Amino acid sequence: MTFEPLASDFYAYENQLTDVEKESIAELRAWLEADVAPIVNDYWERAEFPMQVIEPLARLGVLSHGWEETRRFENSAVFRGFVALELARVDAGVATFVGVQNGLATGSIAVCGSAEQRAEWIPKLARGEIIGAFGLTEPLSGSDSAQGLRTIATRDGDDWILNGEKRWIGNATFSDITIIWAKDADDGQVTGFIVPTSTPGYSATKIERKISLRTVQNADITLTDVRVPESHRLQNANSFKDTAKVLRLTRAEVAWAAVGTSIGAYEAAVRYATDRVQFGKPIASHQLVQDLLVKCLGNITASIGMVVRVSEMLDRGEQRDEHSALAKAYATSRMRETVAWSREALGGNGIVLDFDAARFFADAEALYSYEGTREMNTLIVGRSVTGKAAFV
Numbered sequence: 001m002t003f004e005p006l007a008s009d010f011y012a013y014e015n016q017l018t019d020v021e022k023e024s025i026a027e028l029r030a031w032l033e034a035d036v037a038p039i040v041n042d043y044w045e046r047a048e049f050p051m052q053v054i055e056p057l058a059r060l061g062v063l064s065h066g067w068e069e070t071r072r073f074e075n076s077a078v079f080r081g082f083v084a085l086e087l088a089r090v091d092a093g094v095a096t097f098v099g100v101q102n103g104l105a106t107g108s109i110a111v112c113g114s115a116e117q118r119a120e121w122i123p124k125l126a127r128g129e130i131i132g133a134f135g136l137t138e139p140l141s142g143s144d145s146a147q148g149l150r151t152i153a154t155r156d157g158d159d160w161i162l163n164g165e166k167r168w169i170g171n172a173t174f175s176d177i178t179i180i181w182a183k184d185a186d187d188g189q190v191t192g193f194i195v196p197t198s199t200p201g202y203s204a205t206k207i208e209r210k211i212s213l214r215t216v217q218n219a220d221i222t223l224t225d226v227r228v229p230e231s232h233r234l235q236n237a238n239s240f241k242d243t244a245k246v247l248r249l250t251r252a253e254v255a256w257a258a259v260g261t262s263i264g265a266y267e268a269a270v271r272y273a274t275d276r277v278q279f280g281k282p283i284a285s286h287q288l289v290q291d292l293l294v295k296c297l298g299n300i301t302a303s304i305g306m307v308v309r310v311s312e313m314l315d316r317g318e319q320r321d322e323h324s325a326l327a328k329a330y331a332t333s334r335m336r337e338t339v340a341w342s343r344e345a346l347g348g349n350g351i352v353l354d355f356d357a358a359r360f361f362a363d364a365e366a367l368y369s370y371e372g373t374r375e376m377n378t379l380i381v382g383r384s385v386t387g388k389a390a391f392v
Helices: 019-036 040-046 050-061 079-091 092-112 115-128 240-275 287-315 321-345 347-351 356-368 373-387
Strands: 132-136 152-156 157-171 179-183 188-198 202-206 219-229
Touching: 019 050, 040 092, 040 356, 050 092, 079 092, 079 240, 079 287, 092 115, 092 132, 092 157, 092 179, 092 188, 092 240, 132 157, 132 202, 132 347, 157 188, 179 219, 179 373, 188 219, 188 240, 188 373, 240 321, 240 356, 321 347, 321 356, 321 373, 347 356
Parallel strands: 132 179, 152 179
Antiparallel strands: 152 157, 157 219, 179 188, 202 219
16 A cells, blocks of 8 residues: 655654555555544544444554564554554544553553463453553542552452542443552552453443543443452552553653644644635635644644654653653643644634534643643653652
């Protein structure tokens, strides 16, 4: 399949990809544009997830690229970032599903699981045979998860008993397993558990009335005396530092998804400006519209440069928390500007789903907040810059 560079990749960063990576991107892009783009607005309006996308995502390798047990070919973090970009360029909801399934759920097992746990669970998740979720955030604990978790894990012989609540858990209305992060009742350290959602005492309730990422099925989870065996405890999750290793990987990919969301909105604006005629000519020929589009492209280009570099650092083993934090804070801030300018270019039509920009505009708000708010990521970078922690 022929690979065509995106016009929105103005400095041609995609040229860094290998031929096999480009072919994979081209295959993914063709499927997204043919089978996903035509349906996402309807699913967004109904606040439903298009379950039919899961099998093709697995077949295309999207759920398996990052892990040595399942990847179809050797690939770079830059390639995996471009995969996230391509997904979000069509729909941030599908990109978020993949981020939870492949990054957070599978990533937790890959980073913190034993060899036996990796062998048991990663192939199933990569095939889409089971769906995963990631339970860290709580009703009263978000930014302070390192210290503020209220979910408690109590050892009982060869088992653990979990009690607590989780909130905003993506995929959780239909997941088969959820990675639950809890404090050990004995030492107060955070550890993780692979919890089958069929376990007695586990319940998930869909969060309704969202205005952003409506296709993503977020849930409130209640854990009441949920009993899991020691074999389901992530054997290398011994403190929040281990949880943070997972978040470092996924935070950078959220930055990539933010760039994709910016591109999706920008491309919608370019299409509209080219077709829409006012004062006897397409509005694309008006100076103020061109100004909006060029500001969008500048934000996109700067953000791609940053996320490419942070992924290169990951491949070289050089990426630290502050690197992914800066990428996430910057790319999502520029995304917020870009989707607003893109929506503005459509005038009144920018607030209806028919022209796509409204969906990207709304979905951007969730990406701006999850995987660490701009404020928390700023403080992570600020601590690195000054050597002083300013966390409250």
